[in-house]
Amino acid sequence: MLSFSLLSNAIVSGLLLGGFYAGVAAGATISFGLLDIANIAHPAFVVFGAYCAFALNQRFHLDPLLAAVFVTPVFYAVGWFAYQLYHHAFERRGDDSMRGLAFFFGLMFVGEVVLILTFGVDYRYSSAEYTSTTFKLGPVAFPLREVIPFVGSLVILVAAQAFLKRTFTGRAILGVSQDPIALRLMGADPVRLKRIAFALSIALAGAAGALLLVLEPIEPAIGRDFIGRVFAIAVLGGMGSLPGTWVAAVMLGVIENLTSIFAGASWAPAVAFGFLLVTLTVRPSGLFGR
Amino acid sequence: MVAVAVFAAMHAVGNDYVFYAGYTVLQYVVLAVAWNILGGYVGYVNFGVAAFLALGAYTGVALGNFAPFPLPVMMLAGGLVAGLVGLGAGYLTLRLRGIFFAIATLALAVVLQTLITNWDFVGGSAGVYAIRPKHIPVFGSYIEYMVFLMLLVAAGVVAVSRAIERSSYGLGFTAIRDDEVAAEATGVPTLRLKLIATTLSAAFMGMAGAPLPYYVTFLEPSSAFNLSYAVNSIAMPLIGGTTAWFGPLLGALLLGVAQQVATVTISSEINLLIVGLLLIGFVILAPQGLIGLLGLTGKRRSV
Numbered sequence: 001m002l003s004f005s006l007l008s009n010a011i012v013s014g015l016l017l018g019g020f021y022a023g024v025a026a027g028a029t030i031s032f033g034l035l036d037i038a039n040i041a042h043p044a045f046v047v048f049g050a051y052c053a054f055a056l057n058q059r060f061h062l063d064p065l066l067a068a069v070f071v072t073p074v075f076y077a078v079g080w081f082a083y084q085l086y087h088h089a090f091e092r093r094g095d096d097s098m099r100g101l102a103f104f105f106g107l108m109f110v111g112e113v114v115l116i117l118t119f120g121v122d123y124r125y126s127s128a129e130y131t132s133t134t135f136k137l138g139p140v141a142f143p144l145r146e147v148i149p150f151v152g153s154l155v156i157l158v159a160a161q162a163f164l165k166r167t168f169t170g171r172a173i174l175g176v177s178q179d180p181i182a183l184r185l186m187g188a189d190p191v192r193l194k195r196i197a198f199a200l201s202i203a204l205a206g207a208a209g210a211l212l213l214v215l216e217p218i219e220p221a222i223g224r225d226f227i228g229r230v231f232a233i234a235v236l237g238g239m240g241s242l243p244g245t246w247v248a249a250v251m252l253g254v255i256e257n258l259t260s261i262f263a264g265a266s267w268a269p270a271v272a273f274g275f276l277l278v279t280l281t282v283r284p285s286g287l288f289g290r
Numbered sequence: 291m292v293a294v295a296v297f298a299a300m301h302a303v304g305n306d307y308v309f310y311a312g313y314t315v316l317q318y319v320v321l322a323v324a325w326n327i328l329g330g331y332v333g334y335v336n337f338g339v340a341a342f343l344a345l346g347a348y349t350g351v352a353l354g355n356f357a358p359f360p361l362p363v364m365m366l367a368g369g370l371v372a373g374l375v376g377l378g379a380g381y382l383t384l385r386l387r388g389i390f391f392a393i394a395t396l397a398l399a400v401v402l403q404t405l406i407t408n409w410d411f412v413g414g415s416a417g418v419y420a421i422r423p424k425h426i427p428v429f430g431s432y433i434e435y436m437v438f439l440m441l442l443v444a445a446g447v448v449a450v451s452r453a454i455e456r457s458s459y460g461l462g463f464t465a466i467r468d469d470e471v472a473a474e475a476t477g478v479p480t481l482r483l484k485l486i487a488t489t490l491s492a493a494f495m496g497m498a499g500a501p502l503p504y505y506v507t508f509l510e511p512s513s514a515f516n517l518s519y520a521v522n523s524i525a526m527p528l529i530g531g532t533t534a535w536f537g538p539l540l541g542a543l544l545l546g547v548a549q550q551v552a553t554v555t556i557s558s559e560i561n562l563l564i565v566g567l568l569l570i571g572f573v574i575l576a577p578q579g580l581i582g583l584l585g586l587t588g589k590r591r592s593v
Contacts, residue, residue, distance in 0.1 A: 038389045040396070089573070097333060097335075097388050098333050099528070101335045101392055102528055102573050106567075109562070224400075264408075266408055269403075270401045272400075273396075276394070280390050
């Protein structure tokens with residue numbers, strides 16, 4: 001029989017997890033929603049970020065959260081070069097649909113194999129002590145390993161949103177997503193703006209990776225579980241809206257958790273993708289569609 | 291004709307290993323050429339190759355639970371089921387932009403894997419043993435029989451692919467790939483053509499999957515849905531060249547044989563790493579693939 005405490009715990013844990021999903025999806029919302037670049041390797045970048053944080057944690061005993069401070073700028077640079085390559089090879093030729101997708105698919109796959117060759121297929125985890133601490137509020141548990149990624153992701157989203165809405169460059173990026181030609185007529189360089197935005201999306205992936213290391217043990221193929229979630233959230237959140245992303249992510253987290261309770265954990269992976277298939281079929285413009 | 295010659299040549303070598311390696315190469319020929327019908331001609335990316343292959347394989351397993359049907363029946367059934375699922379998935383998502391179809395096929399693979407993992411009738415997560423029939427008339431060993439059937443499917447998919455290229459369907463596909471809005475505006479029935487391509491492509495993948503349980507003798511979801519099927523089936527056409535039927539054939543033969551040779555000497559991870567790097571290298575540097583480099587893209591390019 002389902003008790004109240006079991007149910008409330010599942011919902012709270014789903015909220016916390018969903019908040020973290022929002023952090024993972026934030027970068028994809030920018031690259032896919034705003035820039036129209038279907039970076040299906042985004043979750044692979046997140047896992048790569050997690051392994052970078054893991055390596056820093058092992059080698060220098062850096063806290064995963066502190067490691068994020070180092071990982072994020074490095075990933076910004078990686079994203080900068082990745083966009084340069086992508087633009088040069090595909091976007092410029094107007095050939096970005098099929099070959100561009102295959103490019104990111106190849107990146108995702110190569111990244112996974114490189115991680116397997118470097119770290120093996122065993123689960124790896126950080127040595128941070130707080131990951132085993134749990135606060136209790138009445139019958140509801142708040143494990144720190146879930147609370148920290150939730151808060152960290154919220155910080156990521158708020159910061160990204162502030163950048164997009166408050167700064168000149170951010171607003172220009174929003175402009176490029178609406179009408180690149182008009183922007184070019186006003187003297188801005190859409191390629192430069194897209195490069196900044198894509199680099200930002202990869203930087204966010206790196207930061208989310210460090211949070212992933214706090215949340216759970218990592219293995220090279222874990223990114224696949226996130227492909228469905230990330231794109232379900234990006235589409236459901238209305239393609240390019242960060243607040244929408246957060247709401248969609250939290251919804252998904254709660255539904256996933258409830259599914260594992262009612263139907264068993266082995267059904268949870270299908271939830272995100274089922275969600276996505278239903279969204280694409282019924283409401284491709286997202287929950288808060290334009 | 292070529293199929294018979296290949297089979298005779300393999301038989302002449304008479305080594306069982308040749309048949310085991312040959313089966314895998316032929317399977318990739320089917321997957322690559324089938325993928326290209328949708329991916330290369332129409333320009334819609336299918337990441338769910340493993341899903342359609344596994345659909346064929348598990349259709350075989352499910353049928354085998356009722357009665358020991360002959361393999362050709364299972365292959366036809368596998369093709370039918372995969373084709374119908376392809377049609378359904380296509381109907382739901384092909385009206386959207388191409389990228390959504392691509393993501394939906396990724397989604398399909400995960401949803402199906404979850405379903406199969408939870409479906410004990412076909413072995414569930416624990417996997418299932420497929421026992422090969424002991425005796426097969428005419429062919430002698432079962433692996434020869436499977437190679438022969440796979441060779442037929444490979445010949446079939448190449449023939450279909452070639453016929454499409456020379457028919458008005460091929461023109462319609464190319465029109466969609468080059469500019470879907472313009473194609474629609476000039477009266478090309480885009481949705482119908484896309485559905486035809488998706489169904490055909492998926493059906494051949496399913497047919498290629500049906501003998502898989504008997505080939506590996508022990509089938510579990512994580513191996514049937516292995517991502518390397520998708521990577522190889524996408525890499526082979528893109529490396530060979532997507533604009534003509536012999537592009538994916540060339541890519542599949544080269545990569546397939548190279549991998550069979552390489553698995554003996556290097557680990558399978560490095561093997562896959564090389565495939566991935568080749569895929570990236572070719573899409574960036576040689577968008578026309580090998581047949582483009584060799585100047586063989588065919589006369590249809592000007593259309």
